Amino acid sequence: MYATRLPNRPPTPVNPDGHPHSAVAEAHPNIALVKYWGKRDAALNLPVVGSLSITLDRLRTRTRVRFVPESGADQVVLNGRASEAEARRVGACLDLLREAAGIDWRAEVASGNDFPTAAGLASSASGFAALVLAGSAALGLDLPPSRLSVLARRGSGSAARSIFGGFVEWAHGERADGSDSLARPLLGAAEWPLGVAVAVTSTAAKEIGSSEGMGRTAMTSPYQRAWVEGQEANLAEARRAVLARDFEALADISEHSCLKMHALALAARPGLLYWNGASVECMHRLRALRRSGVPVFFTIDAGPQVKAVCLPEARAAVAAALREVRGVLEVLECGLGEGARLIEDGAAADAER
Ligand code: PMV
Numbered sequence: 001m002y003a004t005r006l007p008n009r010p011p012t013p014v015n016p017d018g019h020p021h022s023a024v025a026e027a028h029p030n031i032a033l034v035k036y037w038g039k040r041d042a043a044l045n046l047p048v049v050g051s052l053s054i055t056l057d058r059l060r061t062r063t064r065v066r067f068v069p070e071s072g073a074d075q076v077v078l079n080g081r082a083s084e085a086e087a088r089r090v091g092a093c094l095d096l097l098r099e100a101a102g103i104d105w106r107a108e109v110a111s112g113n114d115f116p117t118a119a120g121l122a123s124s125a126s127g128f129a130a131l132v133l134a135g136s137a138a139l140g141l142d143l144p145p146s147r148l149s150v151l152a153r154r155g156s157g158s159a160a161r162s163i164f165g166g167f168v169e170w171a172h173g174e175r176a177d178g179s180d181s182l183a184r185p186l187l188g189a190a191e192w193p194l195g196v197a198v199a200v201t202s203t204a205a206k207e208i209g210s211s212e213g214m215g216r217t218a219m220t221s222p223y224q225r226a227w228v229e230g231q232e233a234n235l236a237e238a239r240r241a242v243l244a245r246d247f248e249a250l251a252d253i254s255e256h257s258c259l260k261m262h263a264l265a266l267a268a269r270p271g272l273l274y275w276n277g278a279s280v281e282c283m284h285r286l287r288a289l290r291r292s293g294v295p296v297f298f299t300i301d302a303g304p305q306v307k308a309v310c311l312p313e314a315r316a317a318v319a320a321a322l323r324e325v326r327g328v329l330e331v332l333e334c335g336l337g338e339g340a341r342l343i344e345d346g347a348a349a350d351a352e353r
Pocket of ligand 1: 122
């Protein structure tokens with residue numbers, strides 16, 4: 001059951017003795033229509049290009065962060081299982097919050113996704129957006145969404161965008177410290193409520209994560225320079241399409257950006273092939289639908305799932321068509337959703353599972 005919504009800001013600082021040092025937040029994955037691929041600084045997760053995304057509504061990460069007034073290692077339970085690898089990544093992000101609050105307490109983090117983790121469904125984006133919001137609230141830090149976006153970016157680049165709902169743009173920024181590389185909302189979810197059908201074609205974790213893939217691409221793909229040089233024009237085109245609510249124009253630029261990102265990665269050595277056979281079949285099916293007059297386009301990230309974006313009235317037909325494609329395991333239907341938000345503690349039992 002969904003919890004009562006609280007304002008999209010942590011509570012104001014409280015008396016440390018009365019503060020529970022615990023908070024729960026939820027956030028949704030986002031899907032880039034103009035893709036981010038490539039880092040100008042790997043440690044700070046600074047991108048070489050800007051990107052533009054939509055935040056989904058149905059798929060959700062819910063995260064509880066509790067700070068314990070003692071030193072020692074952070075504890076992270078992800079979907080009910082303790083994870084040391086995640087504890088390091090999460091701990092590094094929480095260090096930024098501990099530094100801001102001037103404390104060195106360890107944290108207990110429990111996070112649950114209601115969708116497949118690490119399979120190209122941007123679970124790290126919703127995960128780190130929920131983490132920094134819950135973590136900052138647990139410490140009584142009153143941070144604006146722009147600052148949360150910068151912090152979420154440090155955990156996973158695309159998490160910068162999941163702080164906001166609807167259509168979101170993330171700037172590559174110019175500064176070496178990354179303080180200007182943050183996302184901002186472009187258009188609210190309700191202002192152009194597109195539908196999304198996600199065709200899940202595999203639930204396995206991907207072999208090459210996006211950071212490794214981006215590094216390999218930058219080092220070896222002959223198309224890297226063209227990719228960077230073309231991005232500003234692609235972003236301007238997508239921004240215009242979103243603000244004019246021009247579906248055809250958004251469809252054209254989004255499929256172009258998706259295929260261009262994959263062409264860039266395919267040309268790395270060894271080449272990065274994130275699709276399976278069903279991913280390719282889905283693209284053909286969606287192109288045929290669009291040719292027949294259905295307002296839909298596809299996009300794919302660093303994994304084999306295919307995301308079909310459509311006008312809301314076409315969603316059921318698009319989902320039905322994808323369910324017929326051989327190799328499609330499941331189709332998740334979503335709309336556009338809100339940014340990260342705090343929820344009441346008592347309603348968050350599924351973060352613990
Ligand atoms: O932020 P990461 O490391 O999850 O990388 C995201 C990369 C893509 O999903 C392929 C593109 C994007 O802009 O989200």
